[in-house]
Amino acid sequence: MAKITFDGIEVEVEDGTTILNAARKIGGKVVPPAMCxxxxxxxxxxxxxxxxxxxxxxxxxxxRPMPKLVASCxxxxxxxxxxxxxxxxxxxxARKGVVEMLLINHPLDCPVCDQAGECxxxxxxxxxxxxxxxxxxxxxxxxxxxxxxxxxxxxNRCILCYRCVYTADQITDKRVHGVLGRGDAAEIGTYIExxxxxxxxxxxxxxxxxxxxxxxxxxxxxxxxxTKPVDAHRDCPKCSGKVVLWNRxxxxxxxxxxxxxxxxxxxxxxNECRFEKKEMSDWIIDGPRHIARASVISANHxxxxxxxxxxxxxxxxxxxxxxHLIPRPI
Amino acid sequence: MGLKILTEHINVxxxxxxxxxxxxxxxxxxxxxxxxxTSEEVVEEVKKSGLRGRGGAGFPTGLKWxxxxxxxxxxxxxVCNADESEPGTFKDRVLMEKIPHALIEGMIxxxxxxxxxxxxxxIRGELxxxxxxxxxxxxxxxxxxxxxxxxxxxxxxxxxxxxxxxxAYICGExxxxxxxxxxxRGNPRNKPPFPAVWGLYGCPTVVNNVESIAxxxxxxxxxxDEYAKIGVGRSTxxxxxxxxxxxxxxxxxxxxxxxxxxxxxxxxxxxxxxxxGRKFKAIVAGGSSVPILPGELFLKTAExxxxxxxxxxxxxxxxxxxxxxGSGGFIVMDDTTCxxxxxxNFSRFYHHESCGQCSPCREGxxxxxxxxxxxxxxxxxxxxxxxxxxxxKQIEGNTICxxxxxxxxxxxxxxRHFRDEFEWHVKHPEKATAPGAVYSGAEDLAFA
Numbered sequence: 001m002a003k004i005t006f007d008g009i010e011v012e013v014e015d016g017t018t019i020l021n022a023a024r025k026i027g028g029k030v031v032p033p034a035m036c037x038x039x040x041x042x043x044x045x046x047x048x049x050x051x052x053x054x055x056x057x058x059x060x061x062x063x064r065p066m067p068k069l070v071a072s073c074x075x076x077x078x079x080x081x082x083x084x085x086x087x088x089x090x091x092x093x094a095r096k097g098v099v100e101m102l103l104i105n106h107p108l109d110c111p112v113c114d115q116a117g118e119c120x121x122x123x124x125x126x127x128x129x130x131x132x133x134x135x136x137x138x139x140x141x142x143x144x145x146x147x148x149x150x151x152x153x154x155x156n157r158c159i160l161c162y163r164c165v166y167t168a169d170q171i172t173d174k175r176v177h178g179v180l181g182r183g184d185a186a187e188i189g190t191y192i193e194x195x196x197x198x199x200x201x202x203x204x205x206x207x208x209x210x211x212x213x214x215x216x217x218x219x220x221x222x223x224x225x226x227t228k229p230v231d232a233h234r235d236c237p238k239c240s241g242k243v244v245l246w247n248r249x250x251x252x253x254x255x256x257x258x259x260x261x262x263x264x265x266x267x268x269x270x271n272e273c274r275f276e277k278k279e280m281s282d283w284i285i286d287g288p289r290h291i292a293r294a295s296v297i298s299a300n301h302x303x304x305x306x307x308x309x310x311x312x313x314x315x316x317x318x319x320x321x322x323x324h325l326i327p328r329p330i
Numbered sequence: 331m332g333l334k335i336l337t338e339h340i341n342v343x344x345x346x347x348x349x350x351x352x353x354x355x356x357x358x359x360x361x362x363x364x365x366x367x368t369s370e371e372v373v374e375e376v377k378k379s380g381l382r383g384r385g386g387a388g389f390p391t392g393l394k395w396x397x398x399x400x401x402x403x404x405x406x407x408x409v410c411n412a413d414e415s416e417p418g419t420f421k422d423r424v425l426m427e428k429i430p431h432a433l434i435e436g437m438i439x440x441x442x443x444x445x446x447x448x449x450x451x452x453i454r455g456e457l458x459x460x461x462x463x464x465x466x467x468x469x470x471x472x473x474x475x476x477x478x479x480x481x482x483x484x485x486x487x488x489x490x491x492x493x494x495x496x497x498a499y500i501c502g503e504x505x506x507x508x509x510x511x512x513x514x515r516g517n518p519r520n521k522p523p524f525p526a527v528w529g530l531y532g533c534p535t536v537v538n539n540v541e542s543i544a545x546x547x548x549x550x551x552x553x554x555d556e557y558a559k560i561g562v563g564r565s566t567x568x569x570x571x572x573x574x575x576x577x578x579x580x581x582x583x584x585x586x587x588x589x590x591x592x593x594x595x596x597x598x599x600x601x602x603x604x605x606x607g608r609k610f611k612a613i614v615a616g617g618s619s620v621p622i623l624p625g626e627l628f629l630k631t632a633e634x635x636x637x638x639x640x641x642x643x644x645x646x647x648x649x650x651x652x653x654x655x656g657s658g659g660f661i662v663m664d665d666t667t668c669x670x671x672x673x674x675n676f677s678r679f680y681h682h683e684s685c686g687q688c689s690p691c692r693e694g695x696x697x698x699x700x701x702x703x704x705x706x707x708x709x710x711x712x713x714x715x716x717x718x719x720x721x722x723k724q725i726e727g728n729t730i731c732x733x734x735x736x737x738x739x740x741x742x743x744x745x746r747h748f749r750d751e752f753e754w755h756v757k758h759p760e761k762a763t764a765p766g767a768v769y770s771g772a773e774d775l776a777f778a
Contacts, residue, residue, distance in 0.1 A: 046688070046730060069728060074520040075522070098724070182686045
């Protein structure tokens with residue numbers, strides 16, 4: 001076990017844990033953002049550089065600070081390490097710089113982007129970016145590529161996190177897409193036009209932090225904040241069948257995997273569940289999906305009676321059980 | 331004439347053949363090492379020599395070797411980084427082309443020291459003809475029993491392979507090189523873990539520059555203490571300097587570290603002064619990645635002490651008034667050089683060669699190039715100059731590998747030392763964009 005101090009808060013984690021995961025153990029506002037790191041995908045991380053933190057003390061044995069800011073998602077903790085994230089102006093400055101870099105060539109077509117409302121880049125720029133841009137040059141664009149009838153690729157929006165590449169490597173049995181070219185001409189693509197087609201290919205949509213890979217069957221159907229997310233499941237021979245349905249009235253507009261609070265897929269789902277089961281009768285509803293209060297999707301989305309948590313605690317157990325009341329900070 | 335360690339026999343006819351090379355005393359270090367020394371003793375000698383990595387960073391080679399992890403049941407590798415692509419640096423190519431056996435001898439001795447059974451030379455793809463020279467030399471060694479099973483009857487076996495890269499600058503970064511060698515896309519890895527623990531195919535690996543490896547035989551033959559006597563302070567031994575640009579005698583020179591820079595630049599034995607009798611304006615001292623310096627700051631530090639050709643002396647004054655020895659690629663510029671154009675050119679290179687893995691470098695190098703393009707072509711604004719410095723600060727230190735730093739330093743230093751020239755481009759775009767126009771001093775900046 002290693003004990004580290006993160007933003008002045010002590011936390012004890014297993015050896016070999018990354019700084020980011022140690023911070024996630026603390027939770028709350030001190031957790032650095034992550035655009036490329038994805039816990040279920042081995043080898044991901046270190047690329048987007050938004051999770052940079054300052055290590056002011058390397059370890060108890062060697063108290064020297066690390067010379068540069070380090071990517072918290074790939075740097076393992078050492079016993080006695082002291083890390084600064086929100087406390088360090090240098091880190092916040094660097095993060096602002098990285099967000100600016102991510103945005104200079106981003107098309108900013110949020111009004112027509114299906115990811116808008118659940119986009120990590122939107123959240124990131126809202127929290128850490130600046131309101132204006134200093135970039136006067138023409139934005140970089142790529143030629144359109146068709147990668148099949150199920151997945152829409154918008155390369156202009158891509159931030160090259162490599163998550164979809166790792167997903168195809170680790171979840172599916174054959175990867176047909178990858179990163180072609182280098183520098184700012186690097187793009188996600190299939191070498192010589194190819195269709196991404198296998199049972200689990202749809203998961204690249206869920207892992208994509210931006211609107212570069214979106215669901216073609218949901219394309220321009222609705223804005224996510226008008227849809228109502230509900231947890232549902234079905235008996236699926238290929239996957240766990242645990243999904244989130246995004247409904248408008250009684251229409252199932254979109255099916256996605258369930259994600260945790262850091263936007264990471266809990267269980268990957270198969271293409272049959274995602275693209276073919278679009279009837280309410282296909283699913284058994286588990287209940288409303290919990291959406292963070294800060295998210296735009298939570299507008300008009302009621303999942304719990306608004307009750308003071310203290311009152312719930314005082315209610316008899318039989319009542320809370322019947323009403324599915326779970327004390328949750330509101 | 332200074333002492334020559336690497337290039338002593340470079341002009342001997344037929345030195346590229348094993349026969350002549352052995353006649354000149356070649357492969358003595360292999361015999362000495364594998365027959366009379368343990369591998370630890372060889373590492374110890376190199377440590378004592380104070381030899382520092384010649385690829386640019388100047389990390390002590392012996393120390394790097396001693397960091398190599400030695401887990402049971404895993405092979406160890408030595409990889410020679412011959413992917414010399416830094417603009418302004420061309421020393422390794424000369425060494426490999428003229429005396430291929432110097433590198434191979436170094437590889438065998440070093441591999442023995444590290445306990446490697448297989449070693450690789452990763453050579454730049456553009457140097458295909460050098461690869462053929464090396465392969466021929468390696469075949470000679472196999473035939474003579476210097477490579478392969480049971481070298482010189484000592485029981486030590488080594489296989490040596492030459493592998494060409496695809497021509498990407500980034501593959502000169504050690505972890506990108508290893509990825510490329512494994513057959514993957516040449517993206518630098520996140521560190522830690524360092525190659526000494528997790529290198530080629532996940533095994534402990536040492537990556538060394540050609541020149542560092544080629545220096546090892548002399549150290550083994552003459553002991554590390556002798557090597558440490560050459561040079562000044564912590565900069566020991568000799569170094570190959572590739573001098574190019576506006577000088578009378580461009581070329582590759584072997585110098586003893588500690589030579590005064592003034593002597594190197596102006597004596598006829600070396601560079602022979604600035605060509606056509608022009609003024610010395612600026613210099614890039616260690617390949618394009620290091621900060622550019624104005625001539626006067628290069629010859630003397632800010633305090634006025636004359637600089638020497640050592641790692642320490644060149645970096646005196648930090649990045650405010652110093653630079654780095656780097657890989658020893660001297661690019662000398664006379665007073666007809668436009669610094670803005672030169673910076674734009676360097677920036678174009680880094681934009682083209684960024685691997686595109688991490689965001690600050692992928693986006694920032696392109697941005698800097700576009701701003702510099704605007705400034706050079708007379709479309710810049712005053713605030714562009716500050717923006718340029720700011721963007722370079724956002725890249726520096728925030729990337730996976732040092733390419734981000736390498737792209738940021740030349741830009742930041744050019745603005746630091748030649749800001750008036752940038753301002754001249756903004757204030758007098760018609761003058762600055764005229765063919766052959768060069769900023770000639772403060773009077774140019776005054777309003778006409």
